Amino acid sequence: MPRLQNKVSLITGAAQGIGLATARRFAQEGAIVIVCDIKPEAVEDATRQCQALGAQAAGFVLDVTDRARVDEVVKQVLDRFGRIDVLVNNAGITQDARLQKMTLEQFDRVIDVNLRGVFHCSQAVADAMVRQGSGVILNASSVVGVYGNFGQTNYAASKFGVIGFTKTWSRELGPKGIRVNAVAPGFVATPILGTIPDKVIAELEHRVPLGRLGQPEEIASVYAFLASDDASYVNGAVLEVSGGLVV
Numbered sequence: 001m002p003r004l005q006n007k008v009s010l011i012t013g014a015a016q017g018i019g020l021a022t023a024r025r026f027a028q029e030g031a032i033v034i035v036c037d038i039k040p041e042a043v044e045d046a047t048r049q050c051q052a053l054g055a056q057a058a059g060f061v062l063d064v065t066d067r068a069r070v071d072e073v074v075k076q077v078l079d080r081f082g083r084i085d086v087l088v089n090n091a092g093i094t095q096d097a098r099l100q101k102m103t104l105e106q107f108d109r110v111i112d113v114n115l116r117g118v119f120h121c122s123q124a125v126a127d128a129m130v131r132q133g134s135g136v137i138l139n140a141s142s143v144v145g146v147y148g149n150f151g152q153t154n155y156a157a158s159k160f161g162v163i164g165f166t167k168t169w170s171r172e173l174g175p176k177g178i179r180v181n182a183v184a185p186g187f188v189a190t191p192i193l194g195t196i197p198d199k200v201i202a203e204l205e206h207r208v209p210l211g212r213l214g215q216p217e218e219i220a221s222v223y224a225f226l227a228s229d230d231a232s233y234v235n236g237a238v239l240e241v242s243g244g245l246v247v
């Protein structure tokens with residue numbers, strides 16, 4: 001029995017990588033999938049992929065840093081489907097540099113997308129979820145947000161911040177029937193790793209007790225679990241999905 005039957009699930013950054021794998025997994029679990037991303041053609045393609053898996057799906061071009069657009073998309077989803085059951089705050093970027101080299105532009109951009117974007121989307125859906133008396137918000141953190149990482153001042157701060165959101169909203173929204181959790185993946189084979197040299201990737205793999213990078217589907221399955229009633233008592237948690245890697 002599909003675990004997310006007819007759950008209206010909005011996924012940001014759903015055009016590729018972990019977001020796309022999550023959209024596809026949610027489609028297989030029976031969800032109504034709302035695909036959101038900044039890349040118009042990839043949004044269409046991902047939406048079609050979900051439909052091909054038998055799901056109802058709709059695509060929206062959405063930049064999570066654009067609050068007016070976030071509100072507009074949430075309104076359109078509510079007008080069309082009547083509710084939002086699950087929000088997966090997956091959109092995220094990196095712009096790496098050591099502390100002494102990092103520009104303010106690099107700092108601001110990563111905080112804008114990874115932290116402020118999560119705030120925008122969560123605030124935009126919260127009223128509807130409270131009215132429904134139910135909902136699930138899932139936030140993309142990272143092992144880098146837990147342990148820090150060389151060259152990732154901005155990214156580590158944003159992902160640590162997301163854990164702060166998760167803990168706070170689980171307290172504020174838990175009493176309203178809404179669960180809020182974070183997933184902290186290790187290193188997962190997606191385009192986001194494109195800037196990391198092959199040698200460093202090989203070293204990373206060596207340090208993972210399971211001996212390899214994660215696959216996007218292995219994060220998607222955790223999002224599906226957390227979104228489902230199988231996780232009905234999981235709230236305010238940060239679930240590390242890293243093959244045992246400690247950065």
Ligand code: NAI
Pocket residue numbers: 012013014015016017018019036037038039062063064065089090091092093113117140141142143184185186187188189190191192193
């Ligand atoms: P990715 O780079 O493959 O995909 C990210 C998606 O987000 C892209 O489709 C991109 O167009 C979209 N996006 C970027 N900026 C956006 C914006 N302003 N508004 C809406 N969409 C936007 O990345 P990946 O690897 O799939 O990562 C997904 C999430 O998981 C990110 O939050 C990332 O930080 C996190 N993560 C990834 C890890 C990895 O090793 N791949 C490890 C830990 C966390």
